[in-house]
Amino acid sequence: MFFLGLYDWLPVKILTVALLILITVYLIRKSIKLFFDKTSFLDEKREETLIHFANQVTKVLGLVFFFIYVISPFFDLAKLVTGSVVVAGALALIFQHIIRDYIMGLTYLFERQIHHGDYVIINGNCQGKIEEISMRHLKIRQYDGYLYTVSYSNITELQNGNRGRRRVNESLVLNYRQNPDDAFKVMEEVAETCNEKYGEYLLKDEKGVPVENFKFNHITELNVEFRGHRYSLSGLVNEADIVEAGKKVRYELAKAAHKYELMMAESLSTGD
Structure with a gap:
């Protein structure tokens, strides 16, 4: 009874849900990696890129689910969702730059234009190796050692050397x-x-x-x-x-x- 009563305490619920989300994210990532380790229908660099991108997606989704759970005791989520069409439209206009980043990021990924570890030239003035492919941006390690971050919507020209040449x-x-x-x-x-x-x-x-x-x-x-x-x-x-x-x-x-x-x-x- 003591433990059941303890679970009813909100901070304990939040910590429990956070732990469950972390475990779920870990298991999903582990399953994806194990899947690619056991299969060979994609080349190694393509698999590495998809794993890297999946890690970014699961991190964002985990944070979203955790945030929804934390605010759920204070709001009627059903009414909030059904009455949020206008709000969603307004937010879409406000965050259109971010939304465009996500859409273009998915386009670059699924059209296989970029891979983790590729050497690229961005907009003709930044060149180096792709170190991170997130949902919104690329991180390029330039030849001078500096880490350059560019959002997908700001990429007007991308030159990518073919693998191996x-x-x-x-x-x-x-x-x-x-x-x-x-x-x-x-x-x-x-x-x-x-x-x-x-x-x-x-x-x-x-x-x-x-x-x-x-x-x-x-x-x-x-x-x-x-x-x-x-x-x-x-x-x-x-x-x-x-x-x-x-x-x-x-x-x-x-x-x-x-x-x-x-x-x-x-x-x-x-x-x-």
């Missing part, structure tokens, strides 16, 4: 006064140097032949920010080597620009 794409933005013929010769030389020195990073086919060597792609953009023209170099490399290969290519470009005194594009504020 990534393309290094580096460039020099040269002043519009730079003679293109001279720049072409330097960029071609850099491409040859990269193939000779960093060929181990290149993706190989079954015969050990590079699928795509480092190559100069000519002028890929004119009048970049009204400062100059972009001369690009690219190569298809192993996914595991994308960061190191990019560093090496950038080094060779910088060294060649200094050696041949190429005219780099300058900010308009310099008054050149």
